[in-house]
Amino acid sequence: AQSVAQPEDQVNVAEGNPLTVKCTYSVSGNPYLFWYVQYPNRGLQFLLKYITGDNLVKGSYGFEAEFNKSQTSFHLKKPSALVSDSALYFCAVRAPGVGSSASKIIFGSGTRLSIRP
Amino acid sequence: EAGVAQSPRYKIIEKRQSVAFWCNPISGHATLYWYQQILGQGPKLLIQFQNNGVVDDSQLPKDRFSAERLKGVDSTLKIQPAKLEDSAVYLCASSTRDRSYEQYFGPGTRLTVT
Numbered sequence: 001a002q003s004v005a006q007p008e009d010q011v012n013v014a015e016g017n018p019l020t021v022k023c024t025y026s027v028s029g030n031p032y033l034f035w036y037v038q039y040p041n042r043g044l045q046f047l048l049k050y051i052t053g054d055n056l057v058k059g060s061y062g063f064e065a066e067f068n069k070s071q072t073s074f075h076l077k078k079p080s081a082l083v084s085d086s087a088l089y090f091c092a093v094r095a096p097g098v099g100s101s102a103s104k105i106i107f108g109s110g111t112r113l114s115i116r117p
Numbered sequence: 118e119a120g121v122a123q124s125p126r127y128k129i130i131e132k133r134q135s136v137a138f139w140c141n142p143i144s145g146h147a148t149l150y151w152y153q154q155i156l157g158q159g160p161k162l163l164i165q166f167q168n169n170g171v172v173d174d175s176q177l178p179k180d181r182f183s184a185e186r187l188k189g190v191d192s193t194l195k196i197q198p199a200k201l202e203d204s205a206v207y208l209c210a211s212s213t214r215d216r217s218y219e220q221y222f223g224p225g226t227r228l229t230v231t
Binding site: 049051090108 | 123220
């Protein structure tokens with residue numbers, strides 16, 4: 001069964017510093033991997049995805065994520081954090097292929113990112 | 118392009134009462150999802166529709182939860198009777214049929230059961 005883990009409940013970073021939000025996954029085959037962001041009182045917003053190809057994927061708001069197959073990781077990164085990046089971030093995984101079981105996206109428990117001025 | 122619409126945004130009910138949530142997906146999106154997000158956890162899929170047919174409802178507590186998407190567009194999720202542990206945010210999402218990995222979420226309905 002597929003699963004995803006976000007080992008940090010909270011990450012605190014000073015504005016202007018680089019940030020990393022960690023994610024590891026478990027899935028059979030080559031995974032589809034995603035990052036979503038959730039601002040207070042709003043739904044989840046899609047940030048970026050990895051399906052295939054280049055291991056470094058770029059997404060919205062200057063975020064990027066690196067797929068590492070050997071470490072089964074998909075960490076979210078940004079070179080210079082902004083206070084407005086403060087939000088709840090979810091990593092998600094989906095098994096490859098077709099069918100109802102494959103199309104199900106499994107979300108991690110979330111990491112709260114706090115950027116201090 | 119209009120996003121996924123949900124109503125109400127907030128609902129407070131007593132246990133054993135019933136409640137219904139409504140979702141209108143992005144126009145043209147054939148696939149619709151209902152998720153439950155309990156405080157401190159990631160969203161959990163309750164049910165997935167492809168047009169008006171159910172694709173996956175394996176995690177839907179069918180003794181109390183029901184959902185329908187009669188015309189293949191908007192959808193309702195009902196809880197009857199509600200329990201305290203149903204307190205959560207209920208998120209609706211939609212996607213195109215061939216890009217189910219790219220889901221667009223509505224703002225959610227925050228349910229409090231007292």
